[in-house]
Amino acid sequence: xxxxxxxxxxxxxxxxxxxxxxxxxxxxxxxxxxxxxxxxxxxxxxxxxxxxxxxxxxxxxxxxxxxxxxxxxxxxxxxxxxxxxxxxxxxxxxxxxxxxxxxxxxxxxxxxxxxxxxxxxxxxxxxxxxxxxxxxxxxxxxxxxxxxxxxxxxxxxxxxxxxxxxxxxxxxxxxxxxxxxxxxxxxxxxxxxxxxxxxxxxxxxxxxxxxxxxxxxxxxxxxxxxxxxxxxxxxxxxxxxxxxxxxxxxxxxxxxxxxxxxxxxxxxxxx
DNA sequence: ACGAAGCCCTGCAAGC
DNA sequence: TGCTTGCAGGGCTTCG
Numbered sequence: 216x217x218x219x220x221x222x223x224x225x226x227x228x229x230x231x232x233x234x235x236x237x238x239x240x241x242x243x244x245x246x247x248x249x250x251x252x253x254x255x256x257x258x259x260x261x262x263x264x265x266x267x268x269x270x271x272x273x274x275x276x277x278x279x280x281x282x283x284x285x286x287x288x289x290x291x292x293x294x295x296x297x298x299x300x301x302x303x304x305x306x307x308x309x310x311x312x313x314x315x316x317x318x319x320x321x322x323x324x325x326x327x328x329x330x331x332x333x334x335x336x337x338x339x340x341x342x343x344x345x346x347x348x349x350x351x352x353x354x355x356x357x358x359x360x361x362x363x364x365x366x367x368x369x370x371x372x373x374x375x376x377x378x379x380x381x382x383x384x385x386x387x388x389x390x391x392x393x394x395x396x397x398x399x400x401x402x403x404x405x406x407x408x409x410x411x412x413x414x415x416x417x418x419x420x421x422x423x424x425x426x427x428x429x430x431x432x433x434x435x436x437x438x439x440x441x442x443x444x445x446x447x448x449x450x451x452x453x454x455x456x457x458x459x460x461x462x463x464x465x466x467x468x469x470x471x472x473x474x475x476x477x478x479x480x481x482x483x484x485x486x
Numbered sequence: 487a488c489g490a491a492g493c494c495c496t497g498c499a500a501g502c
Numbered sequence: 503t504g505c506t507t508g509c510a511g512g513g514c515t516t517c518g
Contacts, residue, residue, distance in 0.1 A: 216511065249494070249514085273512080290511050291496075306496090325495045327512060342514080369489065378513065386511070474490075476511070 217288040219350065219383040220426035222273045225294055229319070230268040232296065236313040237264045238279070245308035249289060249329040252309065259332050260284060265313070272346055272382025281335050285343070289327030295320055346382045350419050355381060357413025364404035364412065371407060372400035372473055375419070384419060386476045387454045388426070392418040394453045399485040400478045401471070453479040 217225075241260050246252040253259070263279040270276065275294075277284035286294065297303075297320040303310065304322070309330055311319040321330060333340040347363075348354040363380055374380060375389045384392075393400050395418035398411060407415075452462050457470035461481040471478050 247494095249512085287512080289495090289513090323495095324497070325511085327495065345514095367488080373489090376512090383512095475492085477509095 216290045216385065216387075217273070217292060218385045218388055218426070219273055220423055220430055222275060222288060222383070223270055223351070223427055224430040225288075226268055226270045226275055229294065229296075233265050233313060233317060233319065234267060235264065236315060236317060237262065238311055238313055240312040242310040242312070243308065244303060244310075245326070248308065248323065248326050249287070250331060252330050253332050256330070256332050259334075260311075270349075271343055272349055272378060273385075274343060274346075274383075276343075283333050283335070283340075285329070285331040285333060285340060286321065287329045289323060289325065289329070291325040292321065292323035292328030295322070345379050347378060347380045349382050350384055350423060355416060355420075357409060357416040360412040360416055361407075361409040364407060367404040369404055370400060370473055371398055371402045371404050371415075372476075372478055374404035375415075376476075381419075386478075387451065388419070388422055390454050390478055390480070391422045391451060394481065394485060395422060397485055400473065400480050453481065455479070 238260050239262070241257045243252050243256065246254075259282055260279065263282065265277055265279060267278040268275065269278060273287055275286045275288075277286070286292075288294070297307075297310070297318045299312075299316045299318050303320070306324040307320050307322045308326070309321040311321075313319065321328070331340065331342075338344060348359065360380075364374060367374060369377075372389050372393060375384050375392070376386065390400065392415060396411065396415040398407065398415055453468055456468050457477075457479045459468055460466065461468055461484055464481065464483045466481055466483045468479050469482055471480075
């Protein structure tokens with residue numbers, strides 16, 4: 216599942232190869248994604264030159280003159296540069312044909328991802344307008360989390376995964392950051408001290424940046440056209456380790472469900 | 487305004 | 503071996 220570090224790795228891999236190139240043609244094979252792909256996306260985008268590739272949370276923003284293409288990879292989505300002659304597979308839903316034979320291919324077996332267009336307007340796309348700060352940006356810090364969490368009774372982990380609070384922190388990294396900060400995932404957000412929110416903000420940044428660094432080696436895959444950005448192999452300390460010993464204290468890690476998500480935590484190290 | 491639950495979808499693992 | 507069932511998950515949407 217692409218988490219924020221994978222999305223950023225994708226952005227860094229694609230930006231130098233696509234920025235400045237003209238998008239000649241869009242081919243949509245499957246319009247039924249998380250949201251239906253706009254019927255006129257082909258006409259709206261064709262012929263425009265990509266100015267920049269940006270990211271906000273897990274959303275990738277392809278900035279063209281007067282219009283932007285917004286892509287979310289959902290759970291199983293990926294973007295890669297395909298050799299022009301390679302036939303699309305069953306889950307290769309959209310191709311973006313850029314100049315110089317660059318074919319950007321959107322693949323998404325589970326179709327939780329989205330491919331949207333937004334004509335430049337005073338307001339931002341509704342999905343982005345609601346988004347909290349990016350966890351790697353300057354405006355994400357302990358003071359912000361502390362202030363935003365006052366009088367909120369929702370559990371710390373669900374608070375952290377709320378895109379309106381912080382953009383793009385998924386289940387895995389929320390769990391890992393809470394472990395690193397020693398905070399129990401079920402604690403009501405509003406009961407957590409400023410000092411502890413600072414520790415958590417630092418832990419979030421730390422774990423994301425470690426994953427980003429670990430993913431750096433996969434950048435060459437884009438140029439090679441072999442596809443997948445590859446999943447990161449950072450040492451996960453709690454995710455997927457329920458029932459196994461805590462790597463810090465040895466106590467058995469516990470499993471619980473919050474919302475519809477699995478949570479693993481250490482009953483000793485996280486309080 | 488807040489919080490909880492529902493929903494979209496397919497691949498994979500486990501159970502029979 | 504081949505089927506069925508359950509689960510995983512991001513995040514918007516709906517309901518209370």
